[in-house]
Amino acid sequence: MEVMAGFREWVDDLLGLVYPRLCAACGSAQPLGGHCLCLRCEWDLPRTDFHRIADNTMSRRLTGRFPLEGAAAMFYFLKDSPVQQLLHRIKYQGQSQAAHDLGRFYGRELMECRPFDEANAIIPVPLHPRRQHFRGFNQSAWFGKGLSSVMEIPLLEDRLVRTKATLTQTSMSRSERLDNMKDAFRLKSRKGLAGQHILLVDDVMTTGATLEACALSLLTVPGVRISLVTLAIARD
């Protein structure tokens, strides 16, 4: 895995000489060594450090809703910020590779922290098949692939399916979001899930309605434990 990653970075560096790759957050500076962020953004983007703090904003937002082992987001998401631009580039400008890079970066940190180091499977929040077809990829799955490659635990992309094309939730209240998410996901296969500690992975958490709906589906399998990992969390 690491040999392949080294080779990919080498190819990226070589391509970068011909087609300079720009930072996925600020879009101007050039990252070094195959990273998706420039040095300044790597330094400046607002990190949460939730993986080191068990009682954090993310886990508190979900208290009492379903059994949760741990919850961590890489960045704080603020409107009109470089993190919003980063997420926008990943989702709408096809920068799936940036999501993968961030997964590899964050995976190394998660491996050092409980309970994330005990997880043994990764499941990304699925897109509705129609949305996935239009976009061409699922950004959460690419983030999950990055995590999977460094944490050396399998990414299970085919267990959970989205059966309802949910509306965009940006302007909805918490109860409207929960209603929107009702029956939105179905467990297609339980194969290999019993007794597993699953990292459920998404791009941005706002109220947590999407993650809650997915977690409730997965928790119907005996012995399943859930931890959450997202690229970003929207501030209250």
Ligand SMILES: [Zn+2]
């Ligand atoms: Zn930058």
